[in-house]
Amino acid sequence: MNPYIQQCVIRRQKVLQRIGQDGIAVLWSASEKQRSGDTCYPYRQDSDFYYLSGFDEPESVLVLDGASGETTLFCREKDPEREIWDGFRYGVLDAKSIFRMDHTLAIQDFPNKIESLLKNHCTLWLLGSDATPQKTDIQKRWFDLRSSVSADIQPLQCADLREIVHAMRMIKDEVELNLLRQAAQISALGHCAAMQKTRVGKWEYQIEGDILSVFYQHNARSVAYNSIVAGGKNACVLHYVHNQSILRDGDLLMIDAGAEYAAYAGDISRTFPVNGRFSPAQKDVYEVVLSVNQKIIEQAKAGITYESLSQSAIELLTQGLIDLKLLSGSLKDLIEQKAYRRFYMHGIGHWLGLDVHDVGPRFVDGKPMVLQEDMCMTVEPGLYIPDDVDIPTELRGMGIRIEDNIIIHKNHVEVYTQEAPKTIADIEQLMS
Ligand code: GLY
Ligand code: MN
Ligand code: MN
Numbered sequence: 001m002n003p004y005i006q007q008c009v010i011r012r013q014k015v016l017q018r019i020g021q022d023g024i025a026v027l028w029s030a031s032e033k034q035r036s037g038d039t040c041y042p043y044r045q046d047s048d049f050y051y052l053s054g055f056d057e058p059e060s061v062l063v064l065d066g067a068s069g070e071t072t073l074f075c076r077e078k079d080p081e082r083e084i085w086d087g088f089r090y091g092v093l094d095a096k097s098i099f100r101m102d103h104t105l106a107i108q109d110f111p112n113k114i115e116s117l118l119k120n121h122c123t124l125w126l127l128g129s130d131a132t133p134q135k136t137d138i139q140k141r142w143f144d145l146r147s148s149v150s151a152d153i154q155p156l157q158c159a160d161l162r163e164i165v166h167a168m169r170m171i172k173d174e175v176e177l178n179l180l181r182q183a184a185q186i187s188a189l190g191h192c193a194a195m196q197k198t199r200v201g202k203w204e205y206q207i208e209g210d211i212l213s214v215f216y217q218h219n220a221r222s223v224a225y226n227s228i229v230a231g232g233k234n235a236c237v238l239h240y241v242h243n244q245s246i247l248r249d250g251d252l253l254m255i256d257a258g259a260e261y262a263a264y265a266g267d268i269s270r271t272f273p274v275n276g277r278f279s280p281a282q283k284d285v286y287e288v289v290l291s292v293n294q295k296i297i298e299q300a301k302a303g304i305t306y307e308s309l310s311q312s313a314i315e316l317l318t319q320g321l322i323d324l325k326l327l328s329g330s331l332k333d334l335i336e337q338k339a340y341r342r343f344y345m346h347g348i349g350h351w352l353g354l355d356v357h358d359v360g361p362r363f364v365d366g367k368p369m370v371l372q373e374d375m376c377m378t379v380e381p382g383l384y385i386p387d388d389v390d391i392p393t394e395l396r397g398m399g400i401r402i403e404d405n406i407i408i409h410k411n412h413v414e415v416y417t418q419e420a421p422k423t424i425a426d427i428e429q430l431m432s
Contacts (some may be wrong), residue, residue: 001100004054004179007175008051011051020066022121023066024117024121025062025063025064025124025161026062026114026125027046028046029046031058047353047354047359048127055073055090056263057076067120067121072105073101074109075091092106126160126161127160170351170375180376180407180416182261182264183264184416185416187257187266188417190211190259191257193210194211195427197210198276200248200249203246204231208227215259219261224258225258226241228256229243231274233387235398236397247274250273250275252400253274254270264354267405269380269401270402270422270427273431277428281398285383287424289401291320293422295316297415300377300379303370305369306369306377308368310347313381326391342386348380349377349380352378373408373409376405379403379406385398
């Protein structure tokens with residue numbers, strides 16, 4: 001059996017145990033999104049749906065029945081006419097055997113069958129609750145469901161399935177860790193190609209194309225998020241994806257790009273000089289960010305809190321800003337005043353998995369989340385120096401981020417994005 005599908009079976013069993021005899025969980029696949037007339041964006045399955053099924057077709061519903069302990073997948077039937085236009089679909093028979101479902105039924109039967117499935121369950125588990133930001137979507141789905149069943153058999157209460165599934169998703173199994181490593185390896189190859197192909201006078205989107213080409217050659221058909229290819233002061237725009245400026249001599253190029261491999265995300269940032277050699281001023285700022293990246297990775301380990309890493313990054317970056325003479329005053333006062341926010345305005349990292357900003361809280365019951373074995377996260381310090389008159393000319397508009405991906409193991413931390421060079425010597429050597 002495909003190891004991912006095998007894990008999905010185990011995951012469903014865990015969810016079924018958690019929702020108990022009284023519970024029933026219903027998950028909808030992601031819908032296709034239209035791009036323009038008769039054209040859709042490439043399809044991406046909903047991450048929670050995929051985590052429990054491995055099934056990547058739209059128009060599907062997954063039902064986990066706590067009473068019987070069985071799962072039913074509603075999916076599209078085989079349809080030779082539609083398959084001429086839209087291509088392959090598994091159909092009900094193959095979906096059952098390949099995805100190891102207890103039952104599969106045609107999606108058009110969902111409105112009829114849901115009544116009997118809901119019968120005798122007190123709690124309906126859905127991905128979301130009335131109190132969450134996904135309110136509208138969840139309410140619509142709950143409403144659709146409710147309107148299709150008779151009032152007397154409706155479950156008494158609704159519960160949020162994300163509490164169960166997202167806690168599970170934070171701790172990666174071995175199959176997931178290997179997919180994450182592959183996504184990162186492909187992402188690193190893309191960054192190496194970018195360093196080798198960057199030349200003064202090329203356009204940012206041409207380098208983006210070089211990265212994409214590597215992703216595709218290595219069987220990653222999608223990016224995990226829109227690539228940021230930001231020359232010069234574009235790097236100070238945190239979510240820059242315009243990628244349409246020319247690369248200039250003397251500027252840095254900041255690239256934040258990650259491949260999605262088998263639905264798992266890589267998320268790497270590297271910053272390097274367009275002309276292949278760091279200037280003295282660029283070296284000074286780069287070394288500050290690099291040393292924070294390395295120190296935070298050294299500090300990360302099972303048992304400490306995510307919050308302590310965030311705080312430590314703030315302290316190290318603030319000290320770096322003092323050393324660079326971009327801030328003056330006592331370290332303590334500058335931190336209290338959040339003076340660093342002018343130059344460092346995002347967090348030190350995030351969980352990584354099926355989503356690039358993966359699910360999972362930073363605080364549980366008001367207490368900071370403790371790093372645990374088999375969690376996966378990014379470490380991504382950055383400095384973004386505004387193009388303002390009070391800043392020394394040689395530092396104006398400089399944006400540097402260095403981002404790695406790490407896995408927390410019991411007794412060590414695995415940095416699995418090392419193949420993308422990050423020391424000044426290694427970068428200059430690769431670019432020469
Ligand atoms: N690429 C998005 C991030 O680094 O968080
Ligand atoms: Mn990133
Ligand atoms: Mn990131």
